[in-house]
Amino acid sequence: MDVRTLCLGVLAERPMTGYEIKKTFEGAFRHFFLAGFGSIYPALAELASTGSVRVESVEDKRHGKKVYRITPRGRDHLAAALAAARPQHKVRSEFLVLLYFAHLLPPERLHAVLADMARQWERTLTDLAAVERRSAELTPGQRFTLGFGQTVLGAALDYTRAHGPSVPAAAAAPRAAE
Amino acid sequence: MDVRTLCLGVLAERPMTGYEIKKTFEGAFRHFFLAGFGSIYPALAELASTGSVRVESVEDKRHGKKVYRITPRGRDHLAAALAAARPQHKVRSEFLVLLYFAHLLPPERLHAVLADMARQWERTLTDLAAVERRSAELTPGQRFTLGFGQTVLGAALDYTRAHGPSVPAAAAAPRAAE
DNA sequence: AGTAACATGTAACGCGTTACATGATTTG
DNA sequence: CAAATCATGTAACGCGTTACATGTTACT
Numbered sequence: 001m002d003v004r005t006l007c008l009g010v011l012a013e014r015p016m017t018g019y020e021i022k023k024t025f026e027g028a029f030r031h032f033f034l035a036g037f038g039s040i041y042p043a044l045a046e047l048a049s050t051g052s053v054r055v056e057s058v059e060d061k062r063h064g065k066k067v068y069r070i071t072p073r074g075r076d077h078l079a080a081a082l083a084a085a086r087p088q089h090k091v092r093s094e095f096l097v098l099l100y101f102a103h104l105l106p107p108e109r110l111h112a113v114l115a116d117m118a119r120q121w122e123r124t125l126t127d128l129a130a131v132e133r134r135s136a137e138l139t140p141g142q143r144f145t146l147g148f149g150q151t152v153l154g155a156a157l158d159y160t161r162a163h164g165p166s167v168p169a170a171a172a173a174p175r176a177a178e
Numbered sequence: 179m180d181v182r183t184l185c186l187g188v189l190a191e192r193p194m195t196g197y198e199i200k201k202t203f204e205g206a207f208r209h210f211f212l213a214g215f216g217s218i219y220p221a222l223a224e225l226a227s228t229g230s231v232r233v234e235s236v237e238d239k240r241h242g243k244k245v246y247r248i249t250p251r252g253r254d255h256l257a258a259a260l261a262a263a264r265p266q267h268k269v270r271s272e273f274l275v276l277l278y279f280a281h282l283l284p285p286e287r288l289h290a291v292l293a294d295m296a297r298q299w300e301r302t303l304t305d306l307a308a309v310e311r312r313s314a315e316l317t318p319g320q321r322f323t324l325g326f327g328q329t330v331l332g333a334a335l336d337y338t339r340a341h342g343p344s345v346p347a348a349a350a351a352p353r354a355a356e
Numbered sequence: 357a358g359t360a361a362c363a364t365g366t367a368a369c370g371c372g373t374t375a376c377a378t379g380a381t382t383t384g
Numbered sequence: 385c386a387a388a389t390c391a392t393g394t395a396a397c398g399c400g401t402t403a404c405a406t407g408t409t410a411c412t
Contacts, residue, residue, distance in 0.1 A: 001272045002371075009279050019391050028278070032271035039372055041393055064379095065391065082282055087273040087295045089334075093210035094179045095265040096326060100206070101187050102319030104260055117265045140345050141280030148274060148337055155333035156267070159326055167322050180399075197363050217400055219365055242407095243363065 003035045003043040005081040008052060008074055015056075015069040018044050028131045028142055031124055031149040044068055052077050099167065107169040114164040121157045125150065181213045181221040183259040186230060186252055193234075193247040196222055206309045206320055209302055209327040222246055230255050277345065285347040292342040299335045303328065 010016065010024050018040050025035050047053045052074030056067045070078070095117045102110055128149050135143060188194065188202050196218050203213050225231045230252035234245045248256070273295045280288055306327050313321060 001275060006275065009275070009282075012279075012282065017391070018393090019389095032269050032274040034268070034372095036373065037392075038374070038394085045393090064393095079282065082276060082279055083284075083287060085272050085276060087276055087291045087298075089269070089271045089273045089295065089298070090212070091210050091267070091269050093267045094263050095267045096210040096323045097179060097184065097187070098260060098263060098265055099319050099326075100323045101190075101260055102322070103317050104187075104190065104257065106261075109261060113265045117267065120265075120267070139281050141277050144280070144341055144345050145274045145278045147341060148277075148334070151337045152330055152334050156326070156330050159329045163322055163325060167318050195363070196365090197361095212400095214401065215364075216366085216402070223365090 001081065001085045003039045004047055004052075005078065005085075006033060006035065007040060007043050007047060007068075008070060008078040008081070011053060011068055011070040012075065012078060015067050017065055017067055021068075027127070028138070028146060030127060031153060032145065047074065050077075099164075102167045103170055105169050110167065110169040114160065118157060118160060118164075121153050121160075125153055125157070128153070179259065179263045181217045182225055182230075183256065183263075184211060184213065185218060185221050185225060185246075186248060186256045186259070189231060189246055189248040190253065190256060193245050195243055195245055199246075205305070206316070206324060208305060209331060210323065225252065228255075277342075280345045281348055283347050288345065288347040292338065296335060296338060296342075299331050299338075303331055303335070306331070 006025070006029075007021055010021055016024070018037070021040055021044075022035070022037060025033065025040075044053065048055050048068070051071060053068045053070055056069060058065045058067050095113065098105065098110075098113050105113070128146060131138075131146055132150075135146070138146065184203070184207075185199055188199055194202070196215070199218055199222075200213070200215060203211065203218075222231065226233050226246070229249060231246045231248055234247065236243045236245050273291065276283065276288075276291050283291070306324060309316075309324055310328075313324070316324065
């Protein structure tokens with residue numbers, strides 16, 4: 001499942017500009033899917049070239065604003081992609097790698113890593129709380145992913161706060177004898 | 179943080195073959211870092227070329243078994259990489275994308291997605307339980323990542339079982355009018 | 357005898373990330 | 385007037401994934 005499908009998915013709800021799509025990704029999506037402009041714009045260009053979306057250049061105010069609208073063909077592609085994608089949930093955690101090797105880290109570094117990660121999760125939870133305030137506008141599926149994020153991130157944060165501080169770091173010398 | 183650093187990290191504990199490194203990744207690492215042979219062998223070759231590991235061709239039994247051992251220089255590189263890496267925890271969930279668009283999925287597909295994901299998490303938890311049985315051999319940091327995985331995966335599984343079945347799928351017709 | 361596990365590697369491909377490059381409009 | 389936000393795109397690079405290709409040893 002690539003960025004194209006995700007763009008198609010959000011466009012199935014309403015027409016948007018590439019910029020708005022990115023904002024959407026940063027909202028309810030932020031805890032399970034990230035995409036930058038460098039992925040979104042090329043994806044949109046390709047969707048337009050295959051007839052999955054129609055582009056409408058809006059000259060309302062600013063110079064070159066483009067609104068993308070999904071076509072019936074795009075809806076077919078979306079349905080096919082959603083039918084074919086096998087459910088996966090991949091985690092790539094440099095945080096856990098760092099903790100795995102905690103015994104090789106200076107104590108202050110380990111402490112900083114723990115504090116930094118907790119801060120990131122707190123921020124994400126704050127963002128999700130903001131999405132929750134608009135909960136009435138969400139579909140049940142979207143509410144599911146929101147609750148999932150809050151539950152799982154909350155569990156991660158609680159576990160880290162409870163057990164992180166008792167993980168021992170490396171002993172004094174940064175470069176131990178071999 | 180790339181596969182090279184991870185290989186260096188596990189080699190800091192004891193010398194291993196590429197095959198054993200992959201097994202290690204499939205054990206305690208499996209819930210937060212994946213790497214296939216296609217990543218590991220080239221990484222090992224590069225580590226050898228930069229003097230971070232020493233290769234010892236063991237001709238004990240089979241044809242070409244290679245044991246990699248970390249060098250003092252490799253330990254320096256590892257320490258530098260662990261000091262520089264900023265803690266991150268990235269999730270890429272096609273499962274949540276599918277749930278986000280649940281209203282576009284046929285009911286039986288949604289049901290299958292939910293069941294499939296639950297099965298995968300159950301399997302991972304089984305694998306982690308096997309690692310836990312050797313818990314005495316683990317460092318505190320490794321036990322932290324193990325407990326983290328069990329807690330967070332458990333929370334994900336519980337949430338999905340509790341709220342997944344009540345998410346409504348698309349209405350009968352697979353291709354709704356536009 | 358057959359299968360699973362052990363063991364190593366290469367090459368092509370796809371994909372996302374990052375940095376670069378530009379400019380208008382709104383808000384403080 | 386400065387800064388933040390809105391708005392679009394390109395190009396290079398790095399990285400991992402997948403498929404391909406091969407052969408041995410241990411177990412049943």
